[in-house]
Amino acid sequence: xxxxxxxxxxxxxxxxxxxxxxxxxxxxxxxxxxxxxxxxxxxxxxxxxxxxxxxxxxxxxxxxxxxxxxxxxxxxxxxxxxxxxxxxxxxxxxxxxxxxxxxxxxxxxxxxxxxxxxxxxxxxxxxxxxxxxxxxxxxxxxxxxxxxxxxxxxxxxxxxxxxxxxxxxxxxxxxxxxxxxxxxxxxxxxxxxxxxxxxxxxxxxxxxxxxxxxxxxxxxxxxxxxxxxxxxxxxxxxxxxxxxxxxxxxxxxxxxxxxxxxxxxxxxxxxxxxxxxxxxxxxxxxxxxxxxxxxxxxxxxxxxxxxxxxxxxxxxxxxxxxxxxxxxxxxxxx
Amino acid sequence: xxxxxxxxxxxxxxxxxxxxxxxxxxxxxxxxxxxxxxxxxxxxxxxxxxxxxxxxxxxxxxxxxxxxxxxxxxxxxxxxxxxxxxxxxxxxxxxxxxxxxxxxxxxxxxxxxxxxxxxxxxxxxxxxxxxxxxxxxxxxxxxxxxxxxxxxxxxxxxxxxxxxxxxxxxxxxxxxxxxxxxxxxxxxxxxxxxxxxxxxxxxxxxxxxxxxxxxxxxxxxxxxxxxxxxxxxxxxxxxxxxxxxxxxxxxxxxxxxxxxxxxxxxxxxxxxxxxxxxxxxxxxxxxxxxxxxxxxxxxxxxxxxxxxxxxxxxxxxxxxxxxxxx
Numbered sequence: 001x002x003x004x005x006x007x008x009x010x011x012x013x014x015x016x017x018x019x020x021x022x023x024x025x026x027x028x029x030x031x032x033x034x035x036x037x038x039x040x041x042x043x044x045x046x047x048x049x050x051x052x053x054x055x056x057x058x059x060x061x062x063x064x065x066x067x068x069x070x071x072x073x074x075x076x077x078x079x080x081x082x083x084x085x086x087x088x089x090x091x092x093x094x095x096x097x098x099x100x101x102x103x104x105x106x107x108x109x110x111x112x113x114x115x116x117x118x119x120x121x122x123x124x125x126x127x128x129x130x131x132x133x134x135x136x137x138x139x140x141x142x143x144x145x146x147x148x149x150x151x152x153x154x155x156x157x158x159x160x161x162x163x164x165x166x167x168x169x170x171x172x173x174x175x176x177x178x179x180x181x182x183x184x185x186x187x188x189x190x191x192x193x194x195x196x197x198x199x200x201x202x203x204x205x206x207x208x209x210x211x212x213x214x215x216x217x218x219x220x221x222x223x224x225x226x227x228x229x230x231x232x233x234x235x236x237x238x239x240x241x242x243x244x245x246x247x248x249x250x251x252x253x254x255x256x257x258x259x260x261x262x263x264x265x266x267x268x269x270x271x272x273x274x275x276x277x278x279x280x281x282x283x284x285x286x287x288x289x290x291x292x293x294x295x296x297x298x299x300x301x302x303x304x305x306x307x308x309x310x311x312x313x314x315x316x317x318x319x320x321x322x323x324x325x326x327x328x329x330x331x332x333x334x
Numbered sequence: 335x336x337x338x339x340x341x342x343x344x345x346x347x348x349x350x351x352x353x354x355x356x357x358x359x360x361x362x363x364x365x366x367x368x369x370x371x372x373x374x375x376x377x378x379x380x381x382x383x384x385x386x387x388x389x390x391x392x393x394x395x396x397x398x399x400x401x402x403x404x405x406x407x408x409x410x411x412x413x414x415x416x417x418x419x420x421x422x423x424x425x426x427x428x429x430x431x432x433x434x435x436x437x438x439x440x441x442x443x444x445x446x447x448x449x450x451x452x453x454x455x456x457x458x459x460x461x462x463x464x465x466x467x468x469x470x471x472x473x474x475x476x477x478x479x480x481x482x483x484x485x486x487x488x489x490x491x492x493x494x495x496x497x498x499x500x501x502x503x504x505x506x507x508x509x510x511x512x513x514x515x516x517x518x519x520x521x522x523x524x525x526x527x528x529x530x531x532x533x534x535x536x537x538x539x540x541x542x543x544x545x546x547x548x549x550x551x552x553x554x555x556x557x558x559x560x561x562x563x564x565x566x567x568x569x570x571x572x573x574x575x576x577x578x579x580x581x582x583x584x585x586x587x588x589x590x591x592x593x594x595x596x597x598x599x600x601x602x603x604x605x606x607x608x609x610x611x612x613x614x615x616x617x618x619x620x621x622x623x624x625x626x627x628x629x630x631x632x633x634x635x636x637x638x639x640x641x642x643x644x645x646x647x648x649x650x651x652x653x654x655x656x657x658x659x660x
Contacts, residue, residue, distance in 0.1 A: 049522035050493075095442040158377075187549065188626075190592035191606035198603070213523065218594040220604065241598065257523040257553030258597045263576050265598055266556045267525040271531055272524045275492045 002112040003076065004037035005175060005207050006061070011035070013053070013060045017280070028279040031071070035185035035308075040174070040286065043201065043208040045222030045239065045256070047215055051276060054211045058177040062096055069105055075176070080291030092122055099180035101160030105152040111163050112138075118170040120129045137166040140203075142196060158189035165196065169204075177209035182217060194220050201229070215258050225289040227251045230277060230287035237314035247316040249294045249325040259281035286319070294318070294325040339366040339389070339407055339511055345400035346384055348617040358397075358614035359384050360567040365647075367510065368438045371537060371544040373575070376564030379611050382547050385564075386513045389414075389545075409512070428454050430525050431505035433516040439488040445499045446484035448456075453505035471502040476532055485513050494525040497591040501532065505540075512536070516545045530557055551590060556651035557646055559646065563587050566612050566622035582648040585629045611622060621653065631656060 001138050013031040018024055031053040039117065048054040059065040061072050072079040074090060082090055098104040105114055115134045119125055125133050135145040141162040154159055161181060169178055178197065182190040200206060212218045218225060218239075225242040227235040227250065229273060235248040246252045256270040274291045277283045283290060285302040292301065297320070306317045314321075346359040367371050367492040372636060377383040387393055389405060391412065405412040415423065426546050432438045440448060449471065450464040458468065465484070472480035475498040488496055497517065504512060514533055518526035534557060537544045548554055554561055555575065562572040563584065571584040592605040609626045612618055615656045625633040631653050642655040 049524065052397070158610055186611055187551075187590060187608060188593050188607035190378060192608075193606035195597070195604055195606060214595075216597040217384045217522075219597065220603060221597045253524055255597065259550060259555060260598045261552040261555050261579060261591060261594055261596065262598070263579050265553045269527050269531075271527050275494055275525075276522075 002040070004041045005042075005075055006038040006209075007071075007073040008037070008057075008061065009035050009071045009073075011060060011072065012059065012068040014068040020277075026280055029231050029282070030279065034228070034231075035232055036226055036233065036236060038175070038207050038209060041201065041205045042224070043210050043222045045218035045225040046209060046228060047225055048228035049213060049276065051230075051279065052228040054213075054228050055179055057228070058096065058179050058209055058211050061159050062091070062094055062177065063095075063137045067185050067226065088243050090123065092095065092118075092124070092171040094175045094177070095171065095173040096179060097164050097181045100184050101157060101164045102152070102163055102184070105160060109151075110148065111150050111155070114152075114163060115148075115166045115170055117169060122171055124171060132158065134166075134170070137170055137179040140169065140200070141166045142192075142279050149303055156189070156191055157185050160208075161185060161193050162196065165193075165200070169200070171222070173206070174228065175207045175209065177207070178183075179211045180213070180264050180328060181210075183212065183214065184297050190217070197221060202264050215243070215255060228328075230282075231279070232317065233308060233315075234288070234317045236316075237315065240303060241314055245314070247311060247314050247321045248288075249289050252325060253291075253293075286317075292325075294320050295321055296320040296325075336409060337365040338368045338498075339545075340365075340404070340409075341385075341389070341406075342404040343363070344388055344403045344405065344526055346381070346388055346397055346403075347400050348397040348614070354615060356615035357617070358567050359388065360617075362564075362567075362569055364562055364569065364572070366543045366545060368510070368543055369537065369541050369544055370560070371534070371558045373546045373548055373558035373561045375548050375551055375561055377549055377553055377611050379566075379614060380564040381567040381614070381620060382549075382564050383515055386430070386515050386545065386547055389511075389513060390430060391420060392424075392430055400596060414424045414557065417580075422456070422480070424617060425504070426507035428507035428511045428513065429507060430513040430515065431497075431501050431504045433519050434499045435493065435520070436488070438500055439496060440657070441488055441586060444487055445491070446483055446486075448483075449499075449506060452503050456507040461600055463595045468502075468506075471505055472499070474505070475499070475502045476528075477502070497521060497525075498528055500530075505536070508540075509542060511543045511545065513545045513547070516549065517546075518553070527554070533557075551579075552594060552596075563590075566617050567614060567621065570623065570652070572648070573644070577645075577648065583644060583655060584623075584652050585627045585654070586623045589628065590607055606622065621651075631657075 010032055011034045015028045017026050017066045034057055046054045060067045067080050112134050115137055116130050119130055125269050138145045143162050181195050210221055222239045226233045229250050235251045246255055253270040253272050272291045277287055283302055286306050289301040300319050306319045308317045311321045341364045344362040344532040350356040354610045362385055374382045388399055446468055449468040453464045453467050469484055477483050477498050520530050558575050561575050561578045562569045565586050571587050589607045593607055607626050620636055621634045621639045624630050634653055639651050641649050641651045641655045643649045
């Protein structure tokens, strides 16, 4: 077996809030011990609700947010320890596409220059070849090269997201983090961008960390899916296993909440009571216990943090993962 | 029985550069009966939110509702109301819940004071009575410890609770019609389900009509009695929910279904709709969907398609339907 492209181990990202005139300093764990591998050309879907820490995982891997503890290895290189030229070299190999193509482009820079920026900074091609290379990138993401002279406000959301992808691809990365790449787009345009990402993965052999809150969207591209809750991965398995045999009660609730566009196939919804815990006041034991509906929920769930362990091929962090939590009617029929 | 709401030929105009006129809502007609949920579905720029604002006469200037439009609530013409009557309708007979509870609530006032303010604007009540009523409303929308939350500021509540508080405020005037404009878009999926369930429960218990505005067809499937699909400022298809999902008639509705990733069927490559959503100051001529339509006929780019009735309360705006009718 070949070594994975990306190895993330026990990653912790802590933010400090307050301090000086803003009250007592408090430590908030956005990411709290996350581990996973990613193979060449693979897509790992990272799913969770707002505040689950999924975006922070992506940002920490790219060193856009400092890690507090843990390790990230990319193709054998220690990412968290890299500095200077080594870090710049890594950034050519790992890129990110952001959610909001409106705010991630400079409104005063034409689209051609926006895409050329990475090539110039990393001096990847001689200046006179840049224009031809950028034109090629425009074609690769399905935009006519005549768009190079346009500005972001002249483009639709879908076109801007294509530019975001072209910018990321300019430096020839092997690994792309897609942070909610389609959630700001209209439904009819969302499918165009998802198909484009699938095509690019095939053509370039890219590995994706695909971060999104929508399980149906993630499933479209992911080989494996990791579900995050409160800074931790609570379930990790091949995509179709997560969709059809979810083991963690939270994954089951998340799946049952995905709207099914067919009134004849409506399922029993698991409506979670209560709200996600607040990072500033972490609960004891299992972070999901306050909202959990598992019939076997007991004192152990309140006292002891469940660790990620394997149950029939699924990695799951629940003390009672061997036993069904939700009635079968809540799980979508394949 | 007459309808609670009757909108006919609603047209909203905005001045556009070079003396042109943008018409983001162009000839929208819809009806809503008491106790019914109608979903108005469309992508951004389709005119669905502007239609909702027009029902409260809140179209932002310089936009205006064009003469010839009609909005009847229980037979009363909302477009000719004097300011005092209009205030009684806004938040009184028609309540509205916006997408983003964070910006809809005043951050410097407690939830309770915003709620009592609305209650006292719509009926005579002492401070004590209004407070009691407010706590009862917070309880009705499922906010735990309503007496404590009454004194909370919006930032002290989670997104889901803020949206519930906003719904409580929209109920303060005891409305007959509740407009919910993308009430769950800003919320997490597990919270979305809670809010939609709440709206449906309130509709039943209060006998309100609900106009649910959404961009997500999937969200609407289990919630609405009827669905109206908007595209480029017009309703292109209207049908009972079950029929729309079983056999969508308009090519746009059909294409929309094919482009949605689904959780309940095997993964397949998606079939996107080519091109992008047109802009209100440059709607395509004739059928507005023709440049993106995969079943386009020669006449679609020349002649405006008629609204073809398919059944009572069901219609489609498409030349294909004309051909099939013959």
